[in-house]
Amino acid sequence: MAVKPIDPVANVRASRREQSTEAMRHRDRCQPYNRRAWNVMRSVKLAVDPLCECCGDVPASEVHHRNANPWDNAWSNLASLCKRCHSRTTCVERRPQPLARCWATYP
Numbered sequence: 001m002a003v004k005p006i007d008p009v010a011n012v013r014a015s016r017r018e019q020s021t022e023a024m025r026h027r028d029r030c031q032p033y034n035r036r037a038w039n040v041m042r043s044v045k046l047a048v049d050p051l052c053e054c055c056g057d058v059p060a061s062e063v064h065h066r067n068a069n070p071w072d073n074a075w076s077n078l079a080s081l082c083k084r085c086h087s088r089t090t091c092v093e094r095r096p097q098p099l100a101r102c103w104a105t106y107p
């Protein structure tokens with residue numbers, strides 16, 4: 001029977017790993033969603049627009065910020081989306097954009 005060796009610094013290592021993970025987390029992106037105002041706005045939006053605004057025939061379960069600013073809860077900035085459409089939309093928005101080239105400066 002194999003015996004797993006005891007790691008004397010396992011707790012220290014786990015603690016440091018957790019600290020570094022917490023340090024990398026973007027707190028500013030999480031805070032807007034932990035507020036009561038957002039929960040109310042989200043519930044109202046899903047009640048008024050229960051279907052996904054992207055595909056149209058699936059019940060919406062998430063609310064998307066069109067301008068990618070989580071603090072902007074203006075009605076025109078919100079879109080009811082299903083999980084699939086929201087993931088796709090967010091993925092496209094966060095995709096690194098290619099460097100803008102100004103062809104007019106080339107001879």
Ligand SMILES: [Zn+2]
Binds near residue numbers: 085
């Ligand atoms: Zn959809």
